[in-house]
Amino acid sequence: MKQQIGKTNALYPSLTTILGTMVKGRPNFITIAHVGIMNHGDPQYLSFGVSKTHFSNQGILENKVFSVNIPSRDLVTETDYFGIMTGKTTDKSSVLETSVMDGYEAAPLLKRCPVNMICKLARTIDFETHDIFIGEIVATYADEAVLADTKIDIAKVDPLLFDMSSLKYWSLGQPVAGAWNAGKALKKKQNE
Amino acid sequence: MKQQIGKTNALYPSLTTILGTMVKGRPNFITIAHVGIMNHGDPQYLSFGVSKTHFSNQGILENKVFSVNIPSRDLVTETDYFGIMTGKTTDKSSVLETSVMDGYEAAPLLKRCPVNMICKLARTIDFETHDIFIGEIVATYADEAVLADTKIDIAKVDPLLFDMSSLKYWSLGQPVAGAWNAGKALKKKQNE
Numbered sequence: 226m227k228q229q230i231g232k233t234n235a236l237y238p239s240l241t242t243i244l245g246t247m248v249k250g251r252p253n254f255i256t257i258a259h260v261g262i263m264n265h266g267d268p269q270y271l272s273f274g275v276s277k278t279h280f281s282n283q284g285i286l287e288n289k290v291f292s293v294n295i296p297s298r299d300l301v302t303e304t305d306y307f308g309i310m311t312g313k314t315t316d317k318s319s320v321l322e323t324s325v326m327d328g329y330e331a332a333p334l335l336k337r338c339p340v341n342m343i344c345k346l347a348r349t350i351d352f353e354t355h356d357i358f359i360g361e362i363v364a365t366y367a368d369e370a371v372l373a374d375t376k377i378d379i380a381k382v383d384p385l386l387f388d389m390s391s392l393k394y395w396s397l398g399q400p401v402a403g404a405w406n407a408g409k410a411l412k413k414k415q416n417e
Numbered sequence: 418m419k420q421q422i423g424k425t426n427a428l429y430p431s432l433t434t435i436l437g438t439m440v441k442g443r444p445n446f447i448t449i450a451h452v453g454i455m456n457h458g459d460p461q462y463l464s465f466g467v468s469k470t471h472f473s474n475q476g477i478l479e480n481k482v483f484s485v486n487i488p489s490r491d492l493v494t495e496t497d498y499f500g501i502m503t504g505k506t507t508d509k510s511s512v513l514e515t516s517v518m519d520g521y522e523a524a525p526l527l528k529r530c531p532v533n534m535i536c537k538l539a540r541t542i543d544f545e546t547h548d549i550f551i552g553e554i555v556a557t558y559a560d561e562a563v564l565a566d567t568k569i570d571i572a573k574v575d576p577l578l579f580d581m582s583s584l585k586y587w588s589l590g591q592p593v594a595g596a597w598n599a600g601k602a603l604k605k606k607q608n609e
C-alpha cells in the first residue's frame with residue numbers, strides 16, 4: 226500500500242564528493258553529495274549543486290576549474306568536517322595534505338582521497354538558491370590500490386553514500402548482478 | 418601512488434531509476450542511472466540524462482511530465498530489461514503492473530517499485546548527445562513497508578546502485594556515520 230509523502234526527494238543515496246577550489250588565494254574544500262552525471266561520453270559532464278550561500282562558489286566562478294575528490298570511508302570525519310565548516314571563517318586548507326597538477330593550480334587535490342578528478346567549468350545553471358556547476362572532466366587520477374587493470378574497483382574505493390532521509394553516510398554493499406546482462410533472461414522469456 | 422587514468426568518470430555509484438513516460442499512447446519505461454540532484458528545497462529539481470537516441474525522450478518533451486520509479490534489488494531483472502530493450506520495437510508496458518494518478522496520466526507508475534516520484538519537466542538542458550531533463554517533483558509515493566514514521570528507510574528500499582567501471586548493479590551497505598555530525602569531533606579538536 227502506497228502513501229503520499231509530499232514532494233520528498235527520494236533520489237538517494239548519492240555519492241559524497243569533496244570539491245577543491247581556490248578562493249582568495251587559499252585552497253578550500255566543501256563536501257557536496259548533490260551531484261549528477263549528465264551524459265556518457267567525451268566530453269564527460271558532471272553536475273554539482275552548490276547553494277549560493279557557500280564560499281566555494283566564487284572560486285569556481287572565477288577560476289573556472291575545480292577538483293572532485295572521492296573520499297573513502299576512513300575519511301568520514303574529515304569529509305563531514307568539510308561540509309559543516311565554512312571557508313568564510315575557517316581555513317580548511319591544511320586538514321588533509323593537498324597537491325596540484327601543472328596548469329590546474331586552482332583545483333587543489335586531496336592526496337588521501339583514492340580518486341581525484343579535475344573538472345573545468347563548462348556551464349553554470351542558475352536555480353533560485355543554487356548554482357549548478359557543470360564540470361567537464363579534464364583528467365582523473367586514482368590510487369594504484371583501487372585500480373584493477375587500470376579500471377577503478379569501486380569496492381576498494383569504499384565510497385561514502387549520502388542519504389538525506391536518515392542523515393547518514395552509508396557504505397557500498399555487494400554486487401547484485403551485471404548491468405546490460407541481468408535482463409537478458411527476461412528478454413529470452415518474452416521472445417518465447 | 419596515483420596514476421592518471423584518462424578522463425574516466427568516477428562519479429559512481431549512481432542510483433538506478435526507471436523513468437515512466439507515455440509515448441505514442443503507450444506507457445514506456447527506461448532505466449536511467451545517470452541522474453542528479455540539483456538543489457535542496459522546494460521546488461526540488463532532479464536531473465536525468467537521457468541519450469537523444471532513446472524512445473522515451475519524445476514522451477517527456479511532449480507531455481512535460483514523467484515518473485521516476487526506484488526499483489529494489491528484487492526487481493533487478495526487470496530493471497535491466499527496461500534498459501536493454503528499446504520502446505521503438507518492444508512494448509514494455511506490461512512487464513510490471515502500472516498505475517496512474519489523476520491528472521498525471523502521462524507519468525505511469527510501477528506499482529512494484531517501493532518509491533515513485535512524479536516530476537514535471539522544468540527545463541531541458543541540451544548537450545551534444547543527451548537531453549538532460551530537469552524534473553520538478555510534484556508528488557512522492559512510498560510503500561508503507563519502506564516507511565518509518567513517514568520517512569523513507571533507505572535500507573528497506575534496498576536500491577540498485579549502478580557502477581560503469583564494473584558494469585554491475587550493487588547493493589547498499591551499512592550506515593557509516595551521521596551526516597553533519599561525524600565532523601564535530603574534528604571541529605572540537607581544531608578549536609582546542
